[in-house]
């Protein structure tokens with residue numbers, strides 16, 4: 001079979017530990033035999049980030065701005081313990097945070113559904129994609145431990161020196177205080193990304209906040225979405241046969257549980273953090289959750305939602321076989337290849353990506369899977385090693401090509 005040719009390279013961001021091991025195997029066994037893969041390669045492995053003073057992460061993000069589509073392997077975000085483990089110059093920032101800051105994107109997380117692995121919520125038939133605003137609020141908050149009785153107020157000083165002062169609370173004793181913010185620019189780009197992603201995947205968009213209690217802050221999110229929808233997206237949504245729906249977060253939670261799935265649920269930063277873990281767990285496993293960062297200018301960066309699976313890597317380093325689930329990483333590759341095919345008009349590339357996804361799912365449906373999925377599977381299941389599972393996918397893929 002002749003290999004499928006590409007016309008634009010994918011930005012390839014290599015990573016760390018067990019996922020780096022799987023990364024190479026996925027390329028060797030599942031992609032390169034069929035695709036004349038062209039990538040702009042960036043090694044985001046921790047030691048190379050350290051050697052380049054993290055410039056490689058910035059370069060990779062900027063390449064994504066130029067080429068439009070990237071695929072990223074999970075990477076270590078160094079903490080104190082990693083500083084002991086590796087001889088690092090400094091505790092480098094999370095690569096994902098650096099990339100997000102450059103692409104200014106929104107993260108969409110979607111579970112991979114397989115027959116035989118049923119969601120805890122029985123009426124969920126289709127995936128629920130969580131769109132999490134990835135900027136500000138409590139993640140950029142300022143906190144203060146109130147030491148004793150006193151007055152707290154909110155002060156805003158304009159550039160011209162004018163001040164607005166709002167009372168918060170008069171403390172009679174010890175307490176706690178928190179200051180949060182967001183910007184119109186960030187909320188607007190979040191809204192654009194959500195509307196565009198809904199259109200490109202032809203799914204309804206839900207958005208929820210606590211605007212009844214947070215009458216200025218959360219209400220502003222609601223207003224920004226509503227205005228953009230009316231001005232910019234309503235006609236396209238109607239043409240695509242999809243809808244935009246705002247509801248209070250309490251109501252949304254109840255509706256999500258009773259729904260069939262098959263929509264995008266947009267959430268503020270903290271709500272999205274919590275709800276994406278809940279939805280991932282209810283659908284089965286973090287190892288089956290894919291993630292794509294979409295910039296307001298239409299760049300896409302695909303990755304697995306899980307980390308570098310450190311415990312398995314230590315096992316691998318001792319020479320022991322692992323049973324690490326490659327599904328989310330495979331789907332990061334297929335997501336990127338499919339998007340590249342779509343953008344460049346290379347149907348064969350998109351079709352190959354879809355077949356590889358199908359082969360992965362069919363292999364699990366035949367009862368062949370990694371250890372983490374065995375207890376979730378209804379029916380006879382065999383736990384394979386990482387290599388054994390990838391080889392089984394290759395076999396299924398051959399029946400589809």
Ligand code: NAP
Nearest residue numbers: 074075076077287305306307308309310311324325326372
């Ligand atoms: P993790 O790598 O997601 O792994 C946590 C545990 O979940 C694993 O020990 C394993 O459980 C299970 N697991 C996750 N993915 C799996 C897979 N593909 N197959 C089988 N089991 C899987 O999270 P972590 O241990 O908290 O973080 C490890 C490193 O990853 C950290 O350095 C962190 O900074 C980094 N990280 C990176 C990203 C990213 O790049 N996007 C995201 C999160 C974390 P068992 O051990 O019980 O088998």
Ligand code: MG
Nearest residue numbers: 273274276277
């Ligand atoms: Mg979380």
